[in-house]
Amino acid sequence: MTQPIGNPSHIGNLDAGQLGPQPTFLPDDHPDVEAKRRLDAGEEALDIVADLPASSLAWAVLADEAHAEGRLVDSYAYARVGYHRGLDALRAAGWRGAGPIPWSHEVNRGVLRALYALGRASAGIGESEETARIEEFLRSSDPAAIDAIVAG
Numbered sequence: 001m002t003q004p005i006g007n008p009s010h011i012g013n014l015d016a017g018q019l020g021p022q023p024t025f026l027p028d029d030h031p032d033v034e035a036k037r038r039l040d041a042g043e044e045a046l047d048i049v050a051d052l053p054a055s056s057l058a059w060a061v062l063a064d065e066a067h068a069e070g071r072l073v074d075s076y077a078y079a080r081v082g083y084h085r086g087l088d089a090l091r092a093a094g095w096r097g098a099g100p101i102p103w104s105h106e107v108n109r110g111v112l113r114a115l116y117a118l119g120r121a122s123a124g125i126g127e128s129e130e131t132a133r134i135e136e137f138l139r140s141s142d143p144a145a146i147d148a149i150v151a152g
Contacts, residue, residue: 021099024090025108031055032110056086057110063117076121082114101141103148112145
């Protein structure tokens, strides 16, 4: 006996929006919070990375600086470190490889900026397959992130 379920708005106590992966929000004690405070105070990203190596934001800023100076390989390396530090933090926050990583949550922005920088740098060194993969990852994390990052 089968019964069509159609397009349910609720299944048990869950509404349909709760069925897929839930958004991941990095915690307020993530190193990016301190890194942002120090960057806003005018400290150099290189000094911040030395103190807060788990900060995706500081690595992303280093990647941006290297990119602006035309040092594409350095930009790629900095972005890759920030990306991997971000993956570690996301997993620790409950992320399981899929689902939204909202730009609107300020603590998530360092990870998303590192991801963007990695895509930009991989394009710059001719890694087209990685560039496409990173762009897809970033768009699936938060479609608004790329425009927000580009806008500064």
